[in-house]
Amino acid sequence: MTPKLLFKILIMIGASSSGAFATEWNVSLWGQRRAFTEHVEKLAQLVETRSNGEFRINIFYGDLSPNRENLDGIAQGSFEMAQFCAGYHPEKNRSITVLELPFLGVQTLEEELTLSQLIYQHPAVAQELEQWNARLLMPTPLPQYNLVGTGVPPSTLDWFDDVSVRATGGIGKAFNSLGGNAVSLTATETREAMESGEIDAVAFAQHAHFSFKTIDLAEWWTSNLNPGSVNCPVVMNIDAYNALPSEHREILDTSVDPALQHYLEYYNDLIYKWDEVLQLFNVQKVAIPESEIAAFRQRVAEPVRLQWITDMQSNGLPGEVLAEYASTTLNEIQTGQRPVWGEEVFEDTVIFD
Numbered sequence: 557m558t559p560k561l562l563f564k565i566l567i568m569i570g571a572s573s574s575g576a577f578a579t580e581w582n583v584s585l586w587g588q589r590r591a592f593t594e595h596v597e598k599l600a601q602l603v604e605t606r607s608n609g610e611f612r613i614n615i616f617y618g619d620l621s622p623n624r625e626n627l628d629g630i631a632q633g634s635f636e637m638a639q640f641c642a643g644y645h646p647e648k649n650r651s652i653t654v655l656e657l658p659f660l661g662v663q664t665l666e667e668e669l670t671l672s673q674l675i676y677q678h679p680a681v682a683q684e685l686e687q688w689n690a691r692l693l694m695p696t697p698l699p700q701y702n703l704v705g706t707g708v709p710p711s712t713l714d715w716f717d718d719v720s721v722r723a724t725g726g727i728g729k730a731f732n733s734l735g736g737n738a739v740s741l742t743a744t745e746t747r748e749a750m751e752s753g754e755i756d757a758v759a760f761a762q763h764a765h766f767s768f769k770t771i772d773l774a775e776w777w778t779s780n781l782n783p784g785s786v787n788c789p790v791v792m793n794i795d796a797y798n799a800l801p802s803e804h805r806e807i808l809d810t811s812v813d814p815a816l817q818h819y820l821e822y823y824n825d826l827i828y829k830w831d832e833v834l835q836l837f838n839v840q841k842v843a844i845p846e847s848e849i850a851a852f853r854q855r856v857a858e859p860v861r862l863q864w865i866t867d868m869q870s871n872g873l874p875g876e877v878l879a880e881y882a883s884t885t886l887n888e889i890q891t892g893q894r895p896v897w898g899e900e901v902f903e904d905t906v907i908f909d
Contacts, residue, residue, distance in 0.1 A: 583637035586623040591763035595819035602811040636796040641788040643724030655787040656725035659857040668697035700782035704774035705757030723759040
């Protein structure tokens with residue numbers, strides 16, 4: 557008997573004896589509770605508290621679905637909510653990968669959150685996810701990725717020639733353009749690959765280096781490579797959302813912002829303490845010369861962007877429009893023409909009629 561089925565049976569028994577039937581949702585995550593999942597954990601807590609226990613979100617870490625198949629599970633109605641990373645299966649969510657283009661220029665978690673929410677409102681993005689019966693609920697803003705590895709650390713771009721790096725999405729394409737070999741592994745597959753020597757380095761955000769224990773094996777961490785990030789939204793099954801009682805739908809909708817605020821506070825605290833983590837694990841902090849970073853950006857950013865646009869257009873998606881919208885919007889965020897998340901009530905912003 558699956559955990560989901562057992563939960564439903566227990567709820568039905570409770571409902572028949574008490575006369576009340578609570579709304580029960582299951583959410584498919586992976587790994588373990590960590591900074592990456594704190595907004596989901598907070599959302600579940602808020603929903604249950606605000607509904608007096610009448611609406612509960614049960615969190616499963618890897619029990620409901622493999623992490624590459626969470627969108628499939630949403631489409632099939634196997635669970636009501638899930639998190640996924642676009643780079644794990646770009647063919648399933650092509651339009652959203654505009655947020656994974658290398659050297660996009662995002663500087664803070666707040667900027668990443670704001671840009672993601674605006675991109676999610678684009679009709680091309682929403683319609684593509686609707687093919688999976690999925691509705692985007694909230695982003696998982698991540699900082700710029702950096703590498704951990706062993707042996708001689710990188711100091712020039714030549715280091716990447718013929719090196720195998722765990723990297724997905726646009727970050728992977730960036731390393732490939734330098735002559736490297738980007739290996740697309742999920743987070744849960746990465747430590748074993750690093751330990752076995754299948755890969756030489758790992759591109760992760762800080763929390764993942766810690767949570768998936770690549771930091772245990774690392775001898776160095778690049779502090780300023782910053783090639784980009786990945787986009788890992790939380791989505792809902794559309795039918796499940798539409799079937800919610802109106803009061804529960806309102807509770808869910810209004811719990812998103814405080815859940816994201818909790819996430820930002822939690823993750824920014826981790827970033828603040830990252831130097832202590834490196835010292836604890838005796839990992840060298842490596843700064844690559846700025847001239848090399850500039851050469852990396854010049855060599856990679858525009859060619860990968862143009863290829864992404866070509867690939868999207870060939871699949872019937874408005875690649876050029878999405879890429880330009882992402883670039884223009886980020887510039888407006890950074891120059892104060894659009895409010896960064898938290899400066900005002902963001903969900904009231906109307907982007908498209």
